[in-house]
Amino acid sequence: MLDWIIIFLVVAAIAAFLGLGRLSGVALSGAKILVVLALVVAAVSLLGAAVA
DSSP states (O other), rough: OHHHHHHHHHHHHHHHHOOOHHHHHHHHHHHHHHHHHHHHHHHHHHHHHHHH
């Protein structure tokens, strides 16, 4: 999942550099969603390991 986050951030940076604001915003939003999802998965796995 970290790979996809990095890919989205690179696409957002390149799109912003080229002046494609809308594409940059979409890529950045996708990266933000994946970061939140990764944090939720990590928290659930840590809580699951602590309970078991």
